[in-house]
Amino acid sequence: MTAIADLRYASAMLQWDQETYMPPNGAARRGQQIATLDEQAHAQFTSDETKRLLETLLTDNSLSASQQKNVELCWYDFNKAHKLSAAFVGKLSLCINKSFHAWVAAKNADDFALFEKDLQALIELKQEEAQLKGYVAHPYNALLNDYERGSTVAQLDQLFGGLEPKLKALLQTVQIQQQPSTQFLQQHFPKAAQMSWGNALVEALHYDTQSGRQDISEHPFTINFNAKDVRITTRIDEADFSNMTWSCIHELGHALYEQGLPDEEYGLPLGEAASLSMHESQSRLWENCVGRSLEFWQHYLPMLRQHFPEQFKQVEPLDFYRAINIVQPSLIRTEADELTYHFHVMIRYELEKELISGSLKAKDLPAAWNAAYQQKLGIAVPNHRKGCLQDVHWSHGSFGYFPTYSLGSMYAAQIFQAASKAIGDLPQKIAAGQTQPLLDWLRLNIHRHGRQYGSEELCILATGQPLNPDSFIAYLTDKLTKVYN
Amino acid sequence: MTAIADLRYASAMLQWDQETYMPPNGAARRGQQIATLDEQAHAQFTSDETKRLLETLLTDNSLSASQQKNVELCWYDFNKAHKLSAAFVGKLSLCINKSFHAWVAAKNADDFALFEKDLQALIELKQEEAQLKGYVAHPYNALLNDYERGSTVAQLDQLFGGLEPKLKALLQTVQIQQQPSTQFLQQHFPKAAQMSWGNALVEALHYDTQSGRQDISEHPFTINFNAKDVRITTRIDEADFSNMTWSCIHELGHALYEQGLPDEEYGLPLGEAASLSMHESQSRLWENCVGRSLEFWQHYLPMLRQHFPEQFKQVEPLDFYRAINIVQPSLIRTEADELTYHFHVMIRYELEKELISGSLKAKDLPAAWNAAYQQKLGIAVPNHRKGCLQDVHWSHGSFGYFPTYSLGSMYAAQIFQAASKAIGDLPQKIAAGQTQPLLDWLRLNIHRHGRQYGSEELCILATGQPLNPDSFIAYLTDKLTKVYN
Numbered sequence: 001m002t003a004i005a006d007l008r009y010a011s012a013m014l015q016w017d018q019e020t021y022m023p024p025n026g027a028a029r030r031g032q033q034i035a036t037l038d039e040q041a042h043a044q045f046t047s048d049e050t051k052r053l054l055e056t057l058l059t060d061n062s063l064s065a066s067q068q069k070n071v072e073l074c075w076y077d078f079n080k081a082h083k084l085s086a087a088f089v090g091k092l093s094l095c096i097n098k099s100f101h102a103w104v105a106a107k108n109a110d111d112f113a114l115f116e117k118d119l120q121a122l123i124e125l126k127q128e129e130a131q132l133k134g135y136v137a138h139p140y141n142a143l144l145n146d147y148e149r150g151s152t153v154a155q156l157d158q159l160f161g162g163l164e165p166k167l168k169a170l171l172q173t174v175q176i177q178q179q180p181s182t183q184f185l186q187q188h189f190p191k192a193a194q195m196s197w198g199n200a201l202v203e204a205l206h207y208d209t210q211s212g213r214q215d216i217s218e219h220p221f222t223i224n225f226n227a228k229d230v231r232i233t234t235r236i237d238e239a240d241f242s243n244m245t246w247s248c249i250h251e252l253g254h255a256l257y258e259q260g261l262p263d264e265e266y267g268l269p270l271g272e273a274a275s276l277s278m279h280e281s282q283s284r285l286w287e288n289c290v291g292r293s294l295e296f297w298q299h300y301l302p303m304l305r306q307h308f309p310e311q312f313k314q315v316e317p318l319d320f321y322r323a324i325n326i327v328q329p330s331l332i333r334t335e336a337d338e339l340t341y342h343f344h345v346m347i348r349y350e351l352e353k354e355l356i357s358g359s360l361k362a363k364d365l366p367a368a369w370n371a372a373y374q375q376k377l378g379i380a381v382p383n384h385r386k387g388c389l390q391d392v393h394w395s396h397g398s399f400g401y402f403p404t405y406s407l408g409s410m411y412a413a414q415i416f417q418a419a420s421k422a423i424g425d426l427p428q429k430i431a432a433g434q435t436q437p438l439l440d441w442l443r444l445n446i447h448r449h450g451r452q453y454g455s456e457e458l459c460i461l462a463t464g465q466p467l468n469p470d471s472f473i474a475y476l477t478d479k480l481t482k483v484y485n
Numbered sequence: 486m487t488a489i490a491d492l493r494y495a496s497a498m499l500q501w502d503q504e505t506y507m508p509p510n511g512a513a514r515r516g517q518q519i520a521t522l523d524e525q526a527h528a529q530f531t532s533d534e535t536k537r538l539l540e541t542l543l544t545d546n547s548l549s550a551s552q553q554k555n556v557e558l559c560w561y562d563f564n565k566a567h568k569l570s571a572a573f574v575g576k577l578s579l580c581i582n583k584s585f586h587a588w589v590a591a592k593n594a595d596d597f598a599l600f601e602k603d604l605q606a607l608i609e610l611k612q613e614e615a616q617l618k619g620y621v622a623h624p625y626n627a628l629l630n631d632y633e634r635g636s637t638v639a640q641l642d643q644l645f646g647g648l649e650p651k652l653k654a655l656l657q658t659v660q661i662q663q664q665p666s667t668q669f670l671q672q673h674f675p676k677a678a679q680m681s682w683g684n685a686l687v688e689a690l691h692y693d694t695q696s697g698r699q700d701i702s703e704h705p706f707t708i709n710f711n712a713k714d715v716r717i718t719t720r721i722d723e724a725d726f727s728n729m730t731w732s733c734i735h736e737l738g739h740a741l742y743e744q745g746l747p748d749e750e751y752g753l754p755l756g757e758a759a760s761l762s763m764h765e766s767q768s769r770l771w772e773n774c775v776g777r778s779l780e781f782w783q784h785y786l787p788m789l790r791q792h793f794p795e796q797f798k799q800v801e802p803l804d805f806y807r808a809i810n811i812v813q814p815s816l817i818r819t820e821a822d823e824l825t826y827h828f829h830v831m832i833r834y835e836l837e838k839e840l841i842s843g844s845l846k847a848k849d850l851p852a853a854w855n856a857a858y859q860q861k862l863g864i865a866v867p868n869h870r871k872g873c874l875q876d877v878h879w880s881h882g883s884f885g886y887f888p889t890y891s892l893g894s895m896y897a898a899q900i901f902q903a904a905s906k907a908i909g910d911l912p913q914k915i916a917a918g919q920t921q922p923l924l925d926w927l928r929l930n931i932h933r934h935g936r937q938y939g940s941e942e943l944c945i946l947a948t949g950q951p952l953n954p955d956s957f958i959a960y961l962t963d964k965l966t967k968v969y970n
Contacts (some may be wrong), residue, residue, distance in 0.1 A: 006518040014495060023714055024697040025713035029710065032487070034494065036491035131548060211509075212508050228511055228514065
């Protein structure tokens with residue numbers, strides 16, 4: 001398993017380089033290099049040799065409990081992966097690489113046509129993947145299951161169906177209030193100062209820079225090559241201070257999870273995160289529950305002023321807190337507030353269902369996208385760059401990923417509530433810049449377990465109950481009451 | 486062959502990252518990841534499947550001449566590689582990675598003991614490699630052959646034996662002359678200004694930055710992932726302007742060769758450089774024949790002054806030229822002048838012969854090193870950092886590499902002479918900043934051939950005669966006459 005992990009992490013390294021430092025002309029061969037690594041890792045993992053090894057280990061009574069768990073999860077992964085041939089995986093990897101570059105070009109040129117053909121080809125490969133993997137009820141279920149084991153259309157329809165009216169009611173309430181001023185966020189923030197602020201921020205929040213680094217990329221992401229080398233990226237817009245700041249804290253949350261996984265389980269399931277939604281719970285907990293709290297800025301506003309003395313000279317923590325939590329329907333998912341964010345997810349979820357079932361074609365995506373934004377958020381999409389080309393996910397073939405963001409927010413609220421209860425004076429600690437107790441609690445209750453437990457099981461262990469969206473609604477209502485008086 | 490090349494270049498990517506951006510704690514797993522890729526690439530290349538494929542192709546009359554050449558060279562490589570098991574290659578790769586990190590630590594701490602054990606282990610593996618590969622007369626021949634096909638101790642003894650008295654005589658002549666002033670080189674050169682100067686310089690010298698990039702590393706190197714992604718690194722010492730400048734031009738020379746190789750031969754011998762000495766001829770031609778010429782600085786001194794206006798305010802091209810070509814026995818190979826440089830190589834060559842034959846142990850290396858510097862260059866080595874720990878090569882297991890540096894210098898002088906003859910007014914062109922005709926000539930006569938010809942054959946094709954050290958001696962005598970009036 002170690003050698004297979006080495007191949008997978010080498011592929012990850014090539015991808016990290018591709019999105020950070022690779023010179024433009026390096027792209028042509030890079031896709032093929034990544035595809036070879038992916039194909040060989042897949043072939044080795046799904047080989048008869050792996051099968052025989054796992055079959056032997058499944059009946060080996062001398063294994064420890066954690067070894068048994070590793071074998072059991074490997075067996076699950078093997079049976080899932082085994083349904084795809086190495087050739088299919090290589091083909092998919094190549095198609096993804098091509099789509100990714102097409103998406104970058106299309107987004108830069110604001111020209112959906114540059115992406116359409118590759119996207120349609122990728123969708124068809126994902127449909128084929130769903131067929132190969134098999135599913136009940138809806139082909140999209142086969143893909144959802146990759147990001148969140150056991151997740152289904154039926155379950156998500158119910159979840160989002162319950163959530164939507166509550167969010168709509170909250171939205172209507174805040175929309176008739178007086179809006180806090182956000183003027184001080186709309187200034188010029190030089191690139192170098194933003195980078196140094198972003199680095200100072202993640203270091204203050206316990207990012208181990210001996211085991212990671214932060215770089216610039218088109219789309220922020222976290223990537224790991226083992227628990228001692230977990231890297232994050234960010235993007236900088238000099239006209240936008242918020243985008244970079246909370247993207248940094250978001251990726252930091254992912255990175256803290258990866259840096260907290262047991263290094264000795266390298267290449268094995270127990271060395272991996274529980275699930276994508278649990279991963280998102282960690283990024284969103286730091287980004288929102290911590291990084292958009294009043295207490296956090298009571299402590300960090302002075303540090304922020306050191307980096308931007310002019311821009312934040314007159315700003316008080318409460319005004320800052322209100323400004324960064326303003327709720328307003330907007331175009332860009334990653335810049336959305338904590339409430340309307342979930343409409344962005346629901347839009348993508350509905351579109352993905354249709355794209356994968358085949359009832360929607362890539363060519364009709366822009367129109368469907370724009371209609372959905374009008375219908376759910378009441379806003380007109382001015383161009384594709386700020387519309388259906390804004391996210392990298394589809395160019396990566398990540399259909400089924402978006403719902404984990406909403407699940408993550410809900411897990412985050414519930415986990416943060418449990419941590420607050422356990423720690424007692426967490427808000428006061430955060431206001432004093434003491435976030436180590438929170439990290440310690442997360443390390444103990446979430447990180448160290450790796451994939452030992454699924455999301456639901458881990459949620460019960462850490463919080464005492466299964467996922468309950470009411471925690472999130474309560475958290476949001478409480479925050480918006482403060483923000484809007 | 487493409488998939489095998491993909492694995493090799495992925496390994497190169499992991500090594501590039503390790504020496505440029507990797508966070509310190511990433512090192513622990515990185516060595517193992519590289520070893521896995523090296524082992525798998527080796528196993529696939531030396532497999533029965535490869536053998537059968539090559540055997541079929543060797544008798545296939547429908548192949549084009551260049552396809553036949555590719556097959557013939559692959560067959561040569563196969564038979565060489567086949568002598569080493571994949572397990573041995575993996576073990577060697579791991580040992581190299583460990584040694585490299587030990588060397589970095591030992592050099593930083595100026596403590597040879599931190600490196601000694603890993604070095605000895607690596608030497609023993611290289612001795613084993615020589616046995617596995619087989620050799621006539623001297624085990625070192627087996628390793629020399631890896632860097633320069635057909636190169637032997639007998640041949641190098643003769644070459645260096647002929648060269649040494651001529652260099653000694655030249656050295657004695659210049660040592661009794663009045664030395665040009667080098668005072669203006671000993672100033673403070675801020676890091677950022679050096680980096681921007683170095684980038685401007687390699688761009689002016691035709692480095693394609695769309696197909697490459699320059700970064701910082703402990704030891705400068707050139708590495709390629711295909712002909713469209715060829716990267717160079719440099720190092721910056723604020724007290725030393727020379728080190729960085731000529732290291733940049735040196736690596737540029739390597740990079741121009743790689744960027745000039747036929748991209749369509751990716752993963753095949755004809756897509757590779759002819760040999761290491763031919764590679765060195767390209768780096769040294771640009772570094773020395775071009776980059777240390779009077780004409781070059783007649784053009785580039787004004788540009789240099791833009792980056793360091795204070796430091797070079799009063800300096801004239803001729804004074805600059807004299808200062809940068811001063812001959813003086815010194816401690817550091819990479820900072821040595823063009824004459825004494827070869828004593829550094831000869832010292833290492835003699836030591837390597839003994840280390841590989843087993844008559845010298847790693848623990849006795851520092852003493853032997855210091856004695857050799859006293860004997861050949863008449864200087865005392867003050868510490869191991871400036872002594873036997875200065876070069877990365879041995880920690881990389883590259884025994885047999887150093888002689889290619891001297892061969893490279895000699896090829897460089899001869900090739901530059903031929904290019905000058907063909908171009909006619911090359912000095913005037915260089916003085917006018919026109920180096921494109923030289924690059925065009927090199928592309929046509931050297932680069933585009935890949936591994937079609939061996940060093941000697943290529944030398945005859947490009948210059949009309951086999952390697953003749955007299956060209957180098959004539960070049961050096963001519964230069965030193967100008968430098969020392």
